[in-house]
Each structure stands twice: as structure tokens, then as C-alpha cells.
Amino acid sequence: MNTTPLHVLIVDDDPGIRQVIAFALEDAGMRTTEVDSGQRAVAELRRLDPDMVILDIGMPGIDGFETCRAIRQISGVPVLFLTARDEEINRVLGFELGADDYVTKPFSPRELVLRVRAILTRLRGGRQDEEILRHHALEMVPARHRCTLGGVAVDLTATEFQVLAAQLRAGARVLSRDRLIRLIYGDSAQHSGRTIDSHIRNVRHKAAAMGYPDVIATVHGVGVKLGTCRN
Structure with a gap:
């Protein structure tokens, strides 16, 4: 140990x-x-x-x-x-x-x-030990803080990684910004929707620079969901 x-x-x-x-x-x-x-x-x-x-x-x-x-x-x-x-x-x-x-x-x-x-x-911590998350070109291994798109590493901060992992775990479900904040920061968190938007924007920018512009999709008036993750 x-x-x-x-x-x-x-x-x-x-x-x-x-x-x-x-x-x-x-x-x-x-x-x-x-x-x-x-x-x-x-x-x-x-x-x-x-x-x-x-x-x-x-x-x-x-x-x-x-x-x-x-x-x-x-x-x-x-x-x-x-x-x-x-x-x-x-x-x-x-x-x-x-x-x-x-x-x-x-x-x-x-x-x-x-x-x-x-x-x-x-x-x-937590459920990350043996977890491998995949969706089309996107793969994440939380225990190793490893994220790849089309086999190429994506350089994410700790919170950006958690934002994308939460979307991947949710699959086709739409997550409201309040729900994302609770998943990432805990039920007592007081962060604003603009805070989570900043992390989502960062993830999108990094993925788009690699040729994947739709990793996280917006559902207007509801929240965000996992995109197609295809270039």
C-alpha cells in the first residue's frame, strides 16, 4: 500500500x-x-x-x-x-x-x-479504481487521470476531467448545470452555473482543437449532455 x-x-x-x-x-x-x-x-x-x-x-x-x-x-x-x-x-x-x-x-x-x-x-478516489469509460472516440480511465480522443491524449485539469467523466457516465441523459455542480463539488457546493460553464467551455475548446467539436452538446433551457465524440 x-x-x-x-x-x-x-x-x-x-x-x-x-x-x-x-x-x-x-x-x-x-x-x-x-x-x-x-x-x-x-x-x-x-x-x-x-x-x-x-x-x-x-x-x-x-x-x-x-x-x-x-x-x-x-x-x-x-x-x-x-x-x-x-x-x-x-x-x-x-x-x-x-x-x-x-x-x-x-x-x-x-x-x-x-x-x-x-x-x-x-x-x-471512490469508484475510479477499475473504471474505464468509453463512447466512440472518447476513452477515460479515471484512476490514471487519462483521457484520449481517437487514441490521442487530452490534457485536462482535474475539474475538467470530472466534468467530462460525469457526462460520460450519464450517457444520453441531459445534466442540468446544478446537477453537474453537485456531482463534481458535492451537495453543499455554492458554485454558480457560470463556474461550471467555464469548465465546459475549456473542455470543448481542447476537444475542438483536436478535431472533435461536439464532445459536450447543449440542450437549450435544460442543460448539457454527451455529444457524438466523432470528428
Whole structure:
């Protein structure tokens, strides 16, 4: 059995906040590495291959949004944003860049630990162990975070992967945005429909770039469903 603790990369220019986060995560049995800039975050991501990144948006120089863009060019690692700006436009922009969740400052360390665990559980746990999902050109192996279209790998973030897997499991059924939010974030989630739309848009864009423009289809006034997955 693998007993290696989960490794979280903490990126914030405030050493006090980094220390609070590191203490809370380490107290929960995780391992942490702290960096104070976006440049160092990308370098350490390449070197350490952590299980997750906690990323402050409001850093000087390269901010969290630019850092997330750089991370997404090399990795699908889960990213949780720390933000002092709780306006929906900033949250949606973060999800469009490939973030998996966000926590608003000031935050409860306990809530932060719960969010981290929830993201990693969605990615790693439950019914994923032996599951292989297929529909025409689309194949997903959740336990390996592997998704292919026509045999070619699709680079999805953790939440984008869960969105597409939920559609694949639903088959021909239409899923409302509220239902998708509950499936991915849990029954107590308070994310908006615009949040899930950002992830759906990202999945569609990546699939369309590979020649599959109809992976997720919209049923106007109802929700979304799995498309034909044919090019």
C-alpha cells in the first residue's frame, strides 16, 4: 500500500499566510513546499511534481492568473486559488484559466484543508479504481487521470476531467448545470452555473482543437449532455 503523504505546493508572497497553510496541511498529514513567486512556483512544479498547488492571485510581478497559465502549459495538477477579490468575474476568469476551486481571504485553515481533500478525493478516489469509460472516440480511465480522443491524449485539469467523466457516465441523459455542480463539488457546493460553464467551455475548446467539436452538446433551457465524440 502506498503511504506517501500528499504533497502540496504553496505559492504566496506573504510568509505568514504560507506558514498558516503549511501548518494546517501538515497537521492533516500532508507534505508541503513553500515558494514566494510565480516564477519559483513553475520551477518547483517541474522539479517536484506535487499533487496540488495552492496559488495566491494577488502576488506582485507575475500574479496568480499568469502563473496558472504557465502551470497549465506543462501540467494538469489541481490548482486552488487564494483570492481577496470575491467578485464573480474574477472567479470565473480563474476557472477559465484551469483552476479547480478557490478560497477567499481571510480563510479558515480548516476550510482550506477540507477543500484540498475534496479536490484530491474527486481526482483519486471512490469508484475510479477499475473504471474505464468509453463512447466512440472518447476513452477515460479515471484512476490514471487519462483521457484520449481517437487514441490521442487530452490534457485536462482535474475539474475538467470530472466534468467530462460525469457526462460520460450519464450517457444520453441531459445534466442540468446544478446537477453537474453537485456531482463534481458535492451537495453543499455554492458554485454558480457560470463556474461550471467555464469548465465546459475549456473542455470543448481542447476537444475542438483536436478535431472533435461536439464532445459536450447543449440542450437549450435544460442543460448539457454527451455529444457524438466523432470528428
